[in-house]
Amino acid sequence: MADLNEVPVPGPSAQVPPPPDQPGAVLTVQDLFKDFAGLRAVDNVSLQLRTGEILGLIGPNGSGKTTFINLITGLLPKSGGFVVIDQVDTTHFPAAKVARAGLARTFQTIRLFKELTCLENVEAGAVGMGVPRRQAEARAIGLLEEIGLADQAGKRAKSLTFAGQRRLEIARALAAHPKFLLLDEPAAGLNEEETAALLAFLKPLPAAKGIGILIVDHDMHLIMNLCDRIHVLNYGKTIAEGTPAEVRANPEVVGAYLGSAAR
Amino acid sequence: MNALQWLSRRSTPIILAAVLAVLVYFLWWLNDSYLEDVATNGCITLVMVMGFQLFMGNSGILNWSYVGYVGIGAFASAICSIEPDSKRLQMPVMYEALIGIHMPYWAALLVGAAVAALAAAIIGFPLARLSDMAGAIAQFALLVVFYTLLAQWQQVTNGPRTFTLGGTRSTTIWVALVVGVISIFVAYWFKESALGLRLRASREDRYAAASSGINVVATRYYGYIISAAVGGLAGGLFSHYILSITAKSFYLAELFLVLSMVIIGGSMSVTGAFAGCILITIARQGLRQGEANLTNSGFDVSGMTEIVLAVLMILFLMLRPNGIAAGWEVRWRLPGRRAARSDSKQRS
Numbered sequence: 001m002a003d004l005n006e007v008p009v010p011g012p013s014a015q016v017p018p019p020p021d022q023p024g025a026v027l028t029v030q031d032l033f034k035d036f037a038g039l040r041a042v043d044n045v046s047l048q049l050r051t052g053e054i055l056g057l058i059g060p061n062g063s064g065k066t067t068f069i070n071l072i073t074g075l076l077p078k079s080g081g082f083v084v085i086d087q088v089d090t091t092h093f094p095a096a097k098v099a100r101a102g103l104a105r106t107f108q109t110i111r112l113f114k115e116l117t118c119l120e121n122v123e124a125g126a127v128g129m130g131v132p133r134r135q136a137e138a139r140a141i142g143l144l145e146e147i148g149l150a151d152q153a154g155k156r157a158k159s160l161t162f163a164g165q166r167r168l169e170i171a172r173a174l175a176a177h178p179k180f181l182l183l184d185e186p187a188a189g190l191n192e193e194e195t196a197a198l199l200a201f202l203k204p205l206p207a208a209k210g211i212g213i214l215i216v217d218h219d220m221h222l223i224m225n226l227c228d229r230i231h232v233l234n235y236g237k238t239i240a241e242g243t244p245a246e247v248r249a250n251p252e253v254v255g256a257y258l259g260s261a262a263r
Numbered sequence: 264m265n266a267l268q269w270l271s272r273r274s275t276p277i278i279l280a281a282v283l284a285v286l287v288y289f290l291w292w293l294n295d296s297y298l299e300d301v302a303t304n305g306c307i308t309l310v311m312v313m314g315f316q317l318f319m320g321n322s323g324i325l326n327w328s329y330v331g332y333v334g335i336g337a338f339a340s341a342i343c344s345i346e347p348d349s350k351r352l353q354m355p356v357m358y359e360a361l362i363g364i365h366m367p368y369w370a371a372l373l374v375g376a377a378v379a380a381l382a383a384a385i386i387g388f389p390l391a392r393l394s395d396m397a398g399a400i401a402q403f404a405l406l407v408v409f410y411t412l413l414a415q416w417q418q419v420t421n422g423p424r425t426f427t428l429g430g431t432r433s434t435t436i437w438v439a440l441v442v443g444v445i446s447i448f449v450a451y452w453f454k455e456s457a458l459g460l461r462l463r464a465s466r467e468d469r470y471a472a473a474s475s476g477i478n479v480v481a482t483r484y485y486g487y488i489i490s491a492a493v494g495g496l497a498g499g500l501f502s503h504y505i506l507s508i509t510a511k512s513f514y515l516a517e518l519f520l521v522l523s524m525v526i527i528g529g530s531m532s533v534t535g536a537f538a539g540c541i542l543i544t545i546a547r548q549g550l551r552q553g554e555a556n557l558t559n560s561g562f563d564v565s566g567m568t569e570i571v572l573a574v575l576m577i578l579f580l581m582l583r584p585n586g587i588a589a590g591w592e593v594r595w596r597l598p599g600r601r602a603a604r605s606d607s608k609q610r611s
Contacts, residue, residue: 073474074473075470075473075474094473095470095473095474096473096474096475096476096477096478096479098474099473099474099475099476100476104474104475105474107470107471107474111468111470111471112467112468112471113463113464113467113468113471113472114467114468115463115467115531115590116460116463116464116467120460120463123460124460124461124463124464124472124475124477125475127457127460127461127464127477128461128464128472128475128476128477129475129476130476132457133455133456133457133460136457156590172475173475176475176476
């Protein structure tokens with residue numbers, strides 16, 4: 001079985017870095033650009049995310065993090081560069097096809113299907129990938145149990161607490177059985193206790209589900225304790241990438257973003 | 264899953280169908296030709312409402328051209344079912360190929376639905392990409408195109424003259440009831456299908472839906488076609504009951520009626536659309552009666568019915584925009600067991 005996977009894939013694979021030693025998939029972003037009427041919001045950013053790891057994406061407000069996420073998920077057209085998800089070139093895919101290629105996401109401003117029940121919200125995450133309704137329901141019930149919302153299954157999503165809505169959005173993304181999960185400020189608006197619960201929930205996910213997580217957040221405690229590696233943007237440019245310890249010790253990062261708060 | 268649970272999960276359309284059957288049977292049992300007419304017309308309108316809710320309720324998009332598809336179904340099925348000799352006599356300018364067609368009533372109904380669906384499939388393809396304002400304007404323009412075509416295409420619809428079916432009414436009260444029940448099941452089945460869930464998700468948040476892998480344009484396109492098919496079926500029932508139709512039967516007045524039913528009842532659930540249809544049908548009869556009585560006693564209040572319905576619709580849009588039902592579905596729950604699904608109303 002393993003040999004079959006070694007067949008070379010045509011297309012942009014020439015530029016794609018060699019497959020990883022360990023089994024799993026890679027999300028590659030190469031030389032990504034985005035111009036908004038003269039403003040270069042994302043400037044030549046490259047990064048790699050493997051299944052099984054958590055990569056943090058940080059930077060000051062307006063540094064291009066959310067634009068970056070909207071670019072690789074296909075919600076915004078790119079000005080240059082390319083994105084490859086598990087050897088599929090998704091650079092010019094619309095959002096729905098990017099999702100089907102294995103990239104699920106949550107939103108900074110929660111975007112739930114408010115009038116649908118919690119169960120239907122999670123089901124829609126699976127049904128959107130082409131899973132039949134019966135199977136999607138079984139999957140959704142399991143996920144609601146995992147995130148502790150099983151008793152709210154029949155409630156409409158809009159009736160959940162803020163923290164509950166954040167969790168439900170993650171469950172909906174996981175229902176797609178993605179290879180990669182993008183979390184856009186999942187801790188925004190959560191209190192300390194809720195953020196701690198989020199950290200405890202996310203930490204074992206990559207190993208348990210075999211996914212890679214890209215997380216954007218301003219909560220440095222969460223980022224530093226959760227991430228294997230951290231990628232730092234400033235004015236749309238990469239200014240550093242490394243382990244939490246390396247990033248925290250980087251004077252440029254401290255100057256641009258962390259200040260003394262991270263210590 | 265045992266039999267009771269199975270039944271509980273499918274109880275919504277069963278309850279609605281039972282309510283409809285009891286109402287229709289009661290009106291028939293009263294043995295009054297006027298009430299029988301109300302019941303039959305009500306069932307035909309219900310089929311129209313179910314088809315309208317199927318798209319509007321699940322996609323959140325108002326389909327202005329909907330009654331045009333009802334008209335297409337009405338004319339297409341009538342052309343199929345009228346005897347060739349009768350067609351030649353009444354409509355000498357009709358295309359020879361259409362004159363030759365002849366098939367039984369039930370087959371003509373299905374052809375009417377199929378022609379409407381085909382028209383929606385062809386026309387909807389380029390329009391599906393439009394959204395919001397552009398889409399609404401395009402659908403409204405399409406309604407005008409349908410109306411003009413139905414009113415002017417002499418070789419097909421007999422042009423501005425009345426299109427007469429002749430013979431006896433093929434759509435009896437029982438046929439209308441059976442198709443009404445079928446339309447309830449179709450609307451509910453669609454809503455609960457994977458396609459229906461995708462469409463509802465796109466209604467709630469287009470970007471989140473797309474990011475969940477849902478092709479919003481394709482989903483809307485399929486919903487639009489299925490909705491047109493149900494509308495075409497309603498059109499066939501209508502033409503084989505009224506027996507003489509013109510393009511005007513499928514224009515703004517008809518659209519307004521269906522729209523007021525769905526908005527007042529609540530477009531987001533089959534129960535809401537059903538309730539709106541029943542309540543407005545009853546209210547209209549009462550208003551018509553009052554209008555006639557007042558006019559007879561010297562006060563000319565013709566048009567009162569339409570004005571009252573319009574004001575009612577405006578009030579609902581202002582005060583309760585999701586209608587009476589607001590997304591709620593009637594459901595029979597197993598006693599003593601907390602249902603895992605959709606008990607939002609009970610808790611809140």
